[in-house]
Amino acid sequence: MTQLSSGATHQAALLEKLRSRQALIGVVGLGYVGLPLSLTYAEVGYRVLGLDIDQDKADAINQGRSYIQHIDGERVAKAHQQQRLDATTEFARAAEADALILCVPTPLNQYREPDLSFIRDTMAALLPYLRPGQVLSLESTTYPGTTEEELRPLIEQRGLTVGKDVFLVYSPEREDPGNAHFNTATIPKVMGGSTTACGEVGVALYEQAICDVVAVSSTRAAEMTKLLENIHRAVNIGLMNELKPLADRMGIDLYEVIRAAATKPFGFVPYYPGPGLGGHCIPIDPFYLTWKAREYGMHTRFIELAGEINSAMPAYVIEKTMDALNQASKPLKGSKVLVLGIAYKKNVDDMRESPSVEVMELLKSKGADVHYSDPFFPSFPRMRKHAFTLQSVGITAAALASFDVVVLATDHDAFDYELIAAYSPLLIDTRGRFTPSATIVRA
Numbered sequence: 001m002t003q004l005s006s007g008a009t010h011q012a013a014l015l016e017k018l019r020s021r022q023a024l025i026g027v028v029g030l031g032y033v034g035l036p037l038s039l040t041y042a043e044v045g046y047r048v049l050g051l052d053i054d055q056d057k058a059d060a061i062n063q064g065r066s067y068i069q070h071i072d073g074e075r076v077a078k079a080h081q082q083q084r085l086d087a088t089t090e091f092a093r094a095a096e097a098d099a100l101i102l103c104v105p106t107p108l109n110q111y112r113e114p115d116l117s118f119i120r121d122t123m124a125a126l127l128p129y130l131r132p133g134q135v136l137s138l139e140s141t142t143y144p145g146t147t148e149e150e151l152r153p154l155i156e157q158r159g160l161t162v163g164k165d166v167f168l169v170y171s172p173e174r175e176d177p178g179n180a181h182f183n184t185a186t187i188p189k190v191m192g193g194s195t196t197a198c199g200e201v202g203v204a205l206y207e208q209a210i211c212d213v214v215a216v217s218s219t220r221a222a223e224m225t226k227l228l229e230n231i232h233r234a235v236n237i238g239l240m241n242e243l244k245p246l247a248d249r250m251g252i253d254l255y256e257v258i259r260a261a262a263t264k265p266f267g268f269v270p271y272y273p274g275p276g277l278g279g280h281c282i283p284i285d286p287f288y289l290t291w292k293a294r295e296y297g298m299h300t301r302f303i304e305l306a307g308e309i310n311s312a313m314p315a316y317v318i319e320k321t322m323d324a325l326n327q328a329s330k331p332l333k334g335s336k337v338l339v340l341g342i343a344y345k346k347n348v349d350d351m352r353e354s355p356s357v358e359v360m361e362l363l364k365s366k367g368a369d370v371h372y373s374d375p376f377f378p379s380f381p382r383m384r385k386h387a388f389t390l391q392s393v394g395i396t397a398a399a400l401a402s403f404d405v406v407v408l409a410t411d412h413d414a415f416d417y418e419l420i421a422a423y424s425p426l427l428i429d430t431r432g433r434f435t436p437s438a439t440i441v442r443a
Contacts, residue, residue, distance in 0.1 A: 007164025010133045011197050014167065017098050018135075018204040021045045026097030028122055030057045030087060032280070032350060033139060033173040034103035035068055039075050040184040042084035044209050049097055050087035061087035069349035069376055070178045095129040099137065099205055103173060106140045107284060114143060114288050116150060123154050130158055132165040135201045137191075139173040141226050141285050143292035146170075147219035152194060163195030169202035170219035172226030178348040188212040192222030230285040231303055236271040237282070238306030241313050244273040248442060255432035275409050275430040275443070276313040276355025278344025283310070283353045314358040318366065320443035321405060321428050328426060330404055333367030338393060338403040340420070341410025342374045349376035356409035357386045363407075364388075371403070375414045397423040407443075408433060 017023035023046065027038045030052040038048045038061075052058055060067045064077030079085035094100060104118040119140060130136070136155070138147055147170040152162050160166045171191040176182060189210040193199025199215055206213045216222050240258070247254035254273065262270040277283040286307060290300045322332045344354040351357065356372075363370045372380065373393040380388040393399055395416060400406060400423040408420070411431040421427065427440045434440045 006132075007161065007197070010165060011167065011201060014098060014133050014135060014201055015204050018201070018208065021208055023098035024049055024096055026051060026094055026100045027103060028052070028094075028100060028126070029103035029105075029118075030054070030061065031103065031105075032068060032177055033175050034101075035061075035066070035071060035076075036175060036184045037101065037103060037139075037173075038085055039071070039079055041209050042079035042082075043075070043185075046084070046209070048079070048085045049093060050085065051089070051091055051094060052087065053089060055089050058087040058089050061085060068177075070347070091125040092129055094126050095131055097134065099135045100126060100130075101137045101139060101205075103139050105280070106142050106288070108287055112287050113291050116142065116146065119146070119150065123151060127154060127158055130155065130160060130166060132160065135167040135169065135198075135205055137169045137171050137202065137205060139171055141172055141230070141281060141288065142223060143227070143288040144220040144223040145292065146223060147194065163197045167198040167201040168194040168219070169198050169205070170222045171202065171206060172222060174226075174229075177350055178345070185209060186211050188214050190214045190216060190222050190225045192216045192219045194219055224289075227285050227289045230281045231289065233271070234277065234282045234286050234310065235302060235306040236269070237273070237277060238309040240271050240273040242309050244442075245316065253436070253442075272432065274313065274355070275317045275359055277310045278352065278354040278356070279350070280352045314355050314362055317359050317407065317409075317428065317430055317443045318362045320441060321363070321407060322366075324426055324428060324441045325405060328404075332363070334369065335404040336369045336402065337363050337371065338400070338406045339363070339370065339372045340374075340395075340406060340408045340415060341412055342372050342380070343376055343410050343412070346410055346412045347414075351377070351381065351383065354410070357383070359407065359409055360388065361386060374410070375412060395419060400424050 025041045025046045026049045027034045028051045030050045038050050042048045050061055064080045066073040066076045102122055104122050107115045109115045152168060155162055155166050162168045169191055171189055174187045189206045191202045191206055191213055193202045203213050203215055244254050258270050261268050286303045290303050293300045325332055325335055339356060339360050342354055342356045343350055344352060360370050371393050373395055378392050380390040405426040406424040407428040409430055411433050417433055421434055428443045429440055430443050436442050
């Protein structure tokens, strides 16, 4: 049998398994992307094997429990009870899977450069168990070229031919935790293959579980698509954050202006200012492209300017807090401050890159006595860059009145905003939830 016919055989067999939902889907990384993706495949009839280095996550899945607030534990329990979802820390079991989907972090390092260590470490763990007849999909956000420059050479070093033995694709995750209108299954899936055959297998991998697969010409195009989506948001949020101090100086309510502009039925998309950018995408992804652009002798000034503006917003919140306290004849140093909300956005238990925590760090550095309240975090969690030994403060009239200033950083729906407005001696509003007054200051 020739190499070509052997490759065609591998592709045909894999396509049949994927299209008949007889394939075993391996999801590597069981966090905010991997867990909902695993459940989506399990719920349409595939068997799913979750792989993660965190034994606690594997144990939770195998006990039918969810460890992510917005993912219903009943979904996990049902998938496991139906023997559709299993989890392990034993990467040798990757050989069992017909598809391996990588959902691992891609943060920035201390120099704001791409950190691909999670991808590289994961590939090192998987490589001994790769075999002909598998499809490997990378979903982690990264710069254009990562799939071809990092993953493909490793696969080929194993003696496997991409497009004949192993089928390599890139399909960026588009999760929006806590979004009540869209979920993994209903968000169209962009996908690019390393070869034409890879692209065909990639479509088959995703089309059974996702509402719509948008096939693009290459892995680079798919990688660039995800960056464009998040750069678009980062730049527009940066514009609103730049306008916020100007509107404040001019005595204009920017939130009112945005809401009015949003009534135009075409040509305008509303974005809102805040205390900074958070989450695993918008504060990070644009810098993957700025880094890669330097390889081509290009300087992405627009993206970097938006990054500078957004990164400066926590300091702006502190400035407004200091000014408000000064008007009340109080210094920030020694003042008792309550920060409302430490998640990066409302109604989720996700603190990645949360600007709320940066606000807390700046307050602490200036001598404030800092506390927080967040219904999703009874205790301040362990973080790589931040360390607070604190418990969440219960929101009562007496508790609010005991603080010198309250800072609304993340506007969870669970907060009692009438109570907060009534009993906070001084309230700093970074989310536009309140009407400004003598004791309520927009920041």
